[in-house]
Amino acid sequence: MSQKKTIWDANLVYLPKIGDRKGHITPVTNFKEVPFQVKRVFYLYDIPGGESRGAHAHYECQQFLVAVSGAFEVLLDDGNSKRQVLLNRADLGLYIPAGIWASEINFSGGAVCLVLASQNFNAEDYIRDYSDYLNFIKRDDTSIR
Template identity: 50%
Template sequence: MSETMDAPKPARLEDIRLIELPKIPDPRGNLTFIEGRRHIPFDIQRVFYLYDVPGGESRGGHALKTTEQFIIAASGSFSVVLDSGTTRQRFVLNRSYYGLYVPPMIWRELEDFSSGAVCLVLASAPYSEADYYREYADFKQAIKR
């Protein structure tokens, strides 16, 4: 396999978007649901969540080569800093009926977790360590190809 042929295409920050999810209000508590390929642009293959993140800590610090993600503040709030390799943008997630679509080849860092925050992530593929750029320099090199 040639690295040039298989090199992932760089994404643009314009490909990232906040998506409002359906919200069914009820005096007993609201309900929001997500369907793959209906509300988000991929089939859901994996779900994970981050919780009990200590104050001042950050998560993420990687880019994915082929996996798409949809990030939601299921509870509390946090910031998502996205980097295309040339431009950075910060998104504050603090409503459980909004999520952030992140395409492949975008560096991501999650910061400023509020007390009790829960970050829910839907992914387009099962976990594979081979799909990750864990070093920013490696990510930058990959988007130059």
């Protein structure tokens, strides 16, 4: 990560919705709807209503979240400001750049969160402790861990 990001660098992206009364398809393309090359895909499901997930940041990994079913909110935090975003449509995604603390909260029953990630899983890329995150963002050069 070469420069510090803020919660306003996380963007809502309206995805293409193609279909009719028989149903819809939403294509998602690298460097078009998703502003990076997707290297990993996973999804969260069977989360009890009202529960939360996430609560971490990444040094390098960017993510793109979609509520493909149900709804949840994403609490974004850059250490100075917080912003809460509702995801409740399969044709709406949220881009989260590296360096932003994110928590998925208030899941509706039956919600499914699709996550497209710019990196393969690497446990060392996660910042899971909020005080470590605050120390990380206070550094002058966040490109060095």
